[in-house]
Amino acid sequence: MSSANIIEKQRTATINPLKTCQPLGAMWAVTGIRRAVPLVHGSQGCSAFVRYSLSRHFREPSEIAVTSLHEDAAVFGGRRNLVEGLQNVAIRLDPSLIGVITTCSSEIIGDDVIGFIKAAKEELKKKIGEKETEKIKIVPISTPSFVETHLKGYDNAIKALADHVADPSEPNEKINIIPGMVNPGDIRELKHILRLMAVESIILTDVSDPFDSPLRPSATEYKPYYPKGGTTVDEIVDSANSVGTISLTKYAGSGALSLEKKYNIPAELGPIPIGIQNTDQFMRNLKKLTGQDIPDSILDERGLLIDSMADLASRYLHGRTVAIYGDPEITSGMARFVGELGMEPKLVLTGSNSPEFVNDIEKVAKETNSEIDTMVGQDLRAMEVYLKDNPVDLMIGSSDARLMAKEYQIPLVRVGYPIYDRVGYHRRPIIGYNGGIHLIDLITNTVLEKYYEPEHWKLQQ
Helix, strand or coil, rough: CEEECCCCCCCCCCCCCCCHHHHHHHHHHHEECCEEEEEHHHHCHHHHHHHHHHHHHHHCCCCCCCCCCCHHHHHHHHHHHHHHHHHHHHHCCCCCEEEEEHHHHHHHHCCEEEEEHHHHHHHHHHCHHHHHHHEEEEEEEECCCCCCCCCCCCHHHHHHHHHCCCCCCCCCCCEEECCCCCCCHHHHHHHHHHHHHCCCCCCCCCCCCCCCCCCHHHHHHHCCCCCCEEEHHHHHHHHHCEEEEEEECHHHHHHHHHHHHHHHHCCCCCCCHHHHHHHHCCCCCCCCHCCCCCHHHHHHHHHHHHHHHHHHHHHHHHEEEEEEEEHHHHHHHHHHHHHHHHCCEEEEECCCCHHHHHHHHHHHHHHHEEEEEECCCCHHHHHHHHHCCCCCCCEECHHHHHHHHHHHHCEECCCCCCCCCCCCCCCCCCHHHHHHHHHHHHHHHHHHHHHHHCCCCCCCC
């Protein structure tokens, strides 16, 4: 019988979590804007942890400001910290946009962030003038850390940009793309597809260069320093004039729905284009919204992926059992892809509580004619206990389960965020047909390394 077998959480405590708090997602989104600065309205640790987490995954520094709330703010509020912080960032860094990101402390205190921003603007006008002040977009982003996950923070940030920055004027014949929390390599692959389709786009938001910048001192902007690339504020303003919006994730589509509601821009939510079926759907969405035909160059890339599957799947991958964990969109996308490869997704696990995720896995179970044990809103300890009695051939997910994989001697294919015990994964796409080729090579080589001797006769066939 094909179904998603829901395994309920057996305890209240979280051990080895598979998620982090909302502000990280918001900081990720704001970093993808040209000359933008995330300003975290919270304690120093709220920004320090995220900087550390991002740096060890991308191997790049991250510019994140913080209002540095202390004990007195819990009593008197954080107005002074935020007003002074906004002034310091505006004067010293000359940004195009400041994203004011709340945290658990500022949310519990009940700070009037919108009111504080108005007060800060009045103070700024006295110091740098009204014209210079109005050039800086200051966007409030509510991200209470004590509920939901980093994906919700990303979603709230994109929605805030749509609500506070997007402004309609003349139609631009462009397509808005909300990529979700994917790597620079994925966004570059996305741009490659759009170029082949001859489609102009606005990426909301583009982290490809900010998180993977070229080291070119002679061409780098200094005083203040900003990395190359990112979506410009003007492009975000212009997103209200596009022909449609495609969110690569169903789990962070509020910005697309907001643009649809306010400006009548058609929205398509997901699925993330991992594997054949999902990428085919993405291409259909692009064609429907833009009217552009799919060129032979993209069909050739699809054919290369099909050829790779024909060469490798039946020989080395068919019937292999897999445990997949991570963010819901990537986890469900990978589950469908391994099913396309003839593998069996035995366990899927995400830290988000999402009914939509369960629906996606139900569909994958029917497509693969298999029972998939499904854990929603759970942690890596739950997977550890499960794998002790239900071993699998392969694990797919982030570096956070590397010690578990080593203990149980299960090979780990690293996908998603964070990956910090290997290098270069953020540059390699997993989306699109080219991303599928990279994934099947990665999965097959991992299987060969674990389950085949180098001189094995089957490798010589």
